[in-house]
Amino acid sequence: MTEQGTLFGVGVGPGDPKLMTIKAGEVIRDADVLAYPVNGSGESHARSIAAPIIEASASELPIHLPMKVEREPAQNAYDNAATGIRHHLDEGRDVAYLCVGDPLFYGSFMYIAARLGSTQPIEVVPGITSLSACAALTRTPLAGRNDILSVVPATLDETALAAALGRADTAAIIKVGRHFEKVRRLLHVLGMAGRAVVVENGTADGERITPLEDIHQDTQPYFSTILLRREEVK
Amino acid sequence: MTEQGTLFGVGVGPGDPKLMTIKAGEVIRDADVLAYPVNGSGESHARSIAAPIIEASASELPIHLPMKVEREPAQNAYDNAATGIRHHLDEGRDVAYLCVGDPLFYGSFMYIAARLGSTQPIEVVPGITSLSACAALTRTPLAGRNDILSVVPATLDETALAAALGRADTAAIIKVGRHFEKVRRLLHVLGMAGRAVVVENGTADGERITPLEDIHQDTQPYFSTILLRREEVK
Structure with missing residues (x-):
């Protein structure tokens, strides 16, 4: 049986790439897969902040999340995101989920972690809010x-x-x-x-x-x- | 007339040196003077967090602050600290004041900045709280x-x-x-x-x-x- 990968919630800070922590940089460089939320236009604010340190060879997993206020579409999107991430973790790959600001301060990471935390190793790298x-x-x-x-x-x-x-x-x-x-x-x-x-x-x-x-x-x-x-x- | 130095309030994060930001590292390395609060035993938690990136040749300015609840001793200590820092700024030297966590979240920096902000350039580098x-x-x-x-x-x-x-x-x-x-x-x-x-x-x-x-x-x-x-x- 393959050893489970770890899901990292990585805070990339508020916008200036220099406000990323040393630890965030290390986790992003070492991860097997980089996941991040993308909006309806296919843009990812989190990815754009981390872009200076993302290598061209990185394996990326964009997560489509609705900006809707309604709970149900969001819940379905989190379910789908968790399934996609779980696939990599089950194969033994570490996944870094990039979060604007801090992963546990008004972001999508906590909803994904709630779906995976009982079965997979999770670590949170705090970020500048x-x-x-x-x-x-x-x-x-x-x-x-x-x-x-x-x-x-x-x-x-x-x-x-x-x-x-x-x-x-x-x-x-x-x-x-x-x-x-x-x-x-x-x-x-x-x-x-x-x-x-x-x-x-x-x-x-x-x-x-x-x-x-x-x-x-x-x-x-x-x-x-x-x-x-x-x-x-x- | 010498150009005024800049006072940087630099958040060094909660304890793990890897939770410092890239920007904090740059400002600490580039500053002419490193200031930091020290307790009654002469220890500085802020300095100990930044220690891995402080060069042996760095010019240091320990700031003695009482941990007392009473307002008056603290006010006097902030006055003295501001005077000591102002001396360096007036000579054109940039001073980085190291703060555990974030400079504006329950720390001493805001009281020193309140004494210098009307006359000196000040910049704040946020930190992980x-x-x-x-x-x-x-x-x-x-x-x-x-x-x-x-x-x-x-x-x-x-x-x-x-x-x-x-x-x-x-x-x-x-x-x-x-x-x-x-x-x-x-x-x-x-x-x-x-x-x-x-x-x-x-x-x-x-x-x-x-x-x-x-x-x-x-x-x-x-x-x-x-x-x-x-x-x-x-």
């Missing part, structure tokens, strides 16, 4: 001393968003996209708009950092994160 | 889909802790140390103890991962993080 990258770009302290930091998806409804934002010393609002107007309105109501900064495409092409109050209706930022701090650090 | 490292070690998803993730210091009182933990889909309780008993009691009251895992010394010597319910009074974990998830990922 978009949160750390946005904080670094804007020099916004995420948390200090006894601060509570909350990470809140903009996809929540206004009541849930207001409850989560009301208590945090620092908050990061992620997945802003088409929810931008709702979030902006809410931050004005909560009196927090003046301390909010919007980061678009952090560490990637098209990077832009703008105070929330300087953004107008006709320049809505997509692929953005909003960082908020209640008080200045001293 | 202890949070991402603990999640990777335990394969605990930090957040998926519309989850709210809260990072909560164990130093808060029980009411504040209960309020913060009650709403999060996933929570990381940091700075556990001598607050372990309080946190354990509270998690039992909240009915969350069964889903909590304790990570001691993540990715460093003495690393240990234990379900909360398997920890007994005589084996209290220090330097630990507690990760909690409300529901299984599917």
Whole structure:
């Protein structure tokens, strides 16, 4: 019987290839198969970040995942992805699954790992999150001393968003996209708009950092994160 | 007039030197001066992580910071540290300040940057947080889909802790140390103890991962993080 391969969830960081870790580089170079999610246009953000260290001879396994909000198509896609990866692992090949940011912070890897973890060896190589990258770009302290930091998806409804934002010393609002107007309105109501900064495409092409109050209706930022701090650090 | 040097806040990650980024390595190698916090015993965790890439000829600036809870000694120490660093920057030397984890996630760098940022160029190189490292070690998803993730210091009182933990889909309780008993009691009251895992010394010597319910009074974990998830990922 062939020894099982290992599935590595590898964080490739937020966009700048230099924000990959030494360990991520080693695992990517040593893996027998490189898997990564691709969107409907066949593009893979994760692969593009790791591209400088992917060798021409690498064996690649693109994983087609829908960006849909609906659960069922996603569940089917994860099932199919797990089946495809399991085939390589059963043949004794190590598979590195490339993840934008960190594999366990809002990504697809956790759903694939949930399908394979009971039968296959799995290792996770953590990555720099978009949160750390946005904080670094804007020099916004995420948390200090006894601060509570909350990470809140903009996809929540206004009541849930207001409850989560009301208590945090620092908050990061992620997945802003088409929810931008709702979030902006809410931050004005909560009196927090003046301390909010919007980061678009952090560490990637098209990077832009703008105070929330300087953004107008006709320049809505997509692929953005909003960082908020209640008080200045001293 | 000499051109001002740049102060780099460099995240060296949670402990394993291979979890440093390529960029952190470059900045550490290129800096004129390496600064890092040292404790009362003269030891520096940040320096020990970066040690494999620090050259013997490097110019080093240890920064003595008290681990005290009281604000005033810390404020004085940050003032002194900023003065020492400013001296090098004014002479045109680039200073890399080494930070365990990420520079803007519960560290000393933000307080030094607050003292120098209005007059000196500052750049932040993000690092892998202890949070991402603990999640990777335990394969605990930090957040998926519309989850709210809260990072909560164990130093808060029980009411504040209960309020913060009650709403999060996933929570990381940091700075556990001598607050372990309080946190354990509270998690039992909240009915969350069964889903909590304790990570001691993540990715460093003495690393240990234990379900909360398997920890007994005589084996209290220090330097630990507690990760909690409300529901299984599917």
